[in-house]
């Protein structure tokens with residue numbers, strides 16, 4: 001078992017020698033420092049959301065109206081935070097959500113590689129986005145012994161979609177995460193005001209530019225005519241998916257299929273009926289639709305509807321406490337999004353690993369003091385709404 005809470009002793013012991021942490025352990029300070037490191041354009045893209053960002057803000061704020069009740073006289077000297085997913089045991093219930101701007105976020109512009117190395121360092125699986133500055137094969141190799149998942153933005157061109165899936169299989173990814181909520185981008189005022197859309201400037205498109213099917217669609221290679229390649233990318237990017245498409249996904253791959261963006265219990269039931277191996281409850285961090293409900297408030301109903309099928313969760317996780325609340329409400333695994341990307345901005349792989357370790361340390365210590373030695377105990381204890 002891994003004792004994530006040991007990070008606390010490491011920090012205090014280093015302090016005795018006069019060494020303070022390089023990076024902050026709380027989200028507010030992390031975010032502020034990361035925005036300075038990223039500069040205005042990347043900050044706008046990463047921190048920004050849809051409309052007036054009410055849904056995005058609510059994703060994080062809504063955790064505050066869920067509370068947990070501690071139990072006493074329980075031996076919590078050892079905690080087990082491990083989970084089983086897709087036939088593999090992971091040391092912790094966290095994963096790194098797909099962020100199609102990781103590549104640009106780290107100072108060397110190879111942030112996908114850095115995120116992969118953070119995964120190797122922590123054992124927290126990385127869900128690599130289709131949108132990346134390095135090809136998915138290299139990213140997978142950098143994950144070391146930690147299994148990785150591949151997030152697919154399904155291109156309109158089925159041959160290209162098949163090619164990306166085959167490449168993910170051959171590279172050794174262990175799950176295919178199909179994102180349902182972003183075939184078109186939502187209304188993002190921060191980026192619109194600055195006409196800031198990195199993909200149209202050729203950023204994070206390496207999985208396309210290295211793909212033989214994509215290249216066959218071009219008259220000249222992307223290295224010679226990037227503008228035409230970007231235009232082709234934009235034309236093929238977003239396929240609207242319907243439930244009928246699940247048959248196609250099931251026929252084309254044996255990888256476990258995770259459907260990302262499920263918020264309604266009826267959609268969760270439908271996903272399970274169509275053969276999804278996991279339901280991923282997420283509203284894309286409030287970047288796609290404004291006017292929605294915080295995902296943490298939807299989680300319980302999605303979990304109930306999914307039955308025995310595991311539910312993954314993200315949107316608004318900022319701390320170990322948030323993660324434990326999501327687990328208490330039934331998530332099998334919890335996705336960290338913006339926080340680890342901010343870690344990449346400040347310190348590459350080590351910075352992202354620091355953020356993940358901080359979240360795990362807080363979660364572990366919370367379980368220790370709350371009398372929840374295992375995730376089954378967390379689930380049994382549950383969380384209560386405190387505002388009604």
Ligand SMILES: Cc1cc2nc3c(=O)[nH]c(=O)nc-3n(C[C@H](O)[C@H](O)[C@H](O)COP(=O)(O)O)c2cc1C
Nearest residue numbers: 046097098099100129179284285315316317337338
């Ligand atoms: C800058 C940025 C880029 C993202 N890119 C992707 C992506 O490529 N694929 C995807 O499925 N989700 C993407 N997401 C959504 C995340 O996977 C996740 O759902 C979201 O970040 C959760 O919200 P939070 O970071 O506020 O907790 C992106 C999010 C951000 C902030």
Ligand SMILES: O=C(O)C(=O)c1ccccc1
Nearest residue numbers: 100131182185199284287
């Ligand atoms: O920015 C995003 O959240 C995202 O996932 C995305 C991906 C491709 C095109 C537009 C947005």
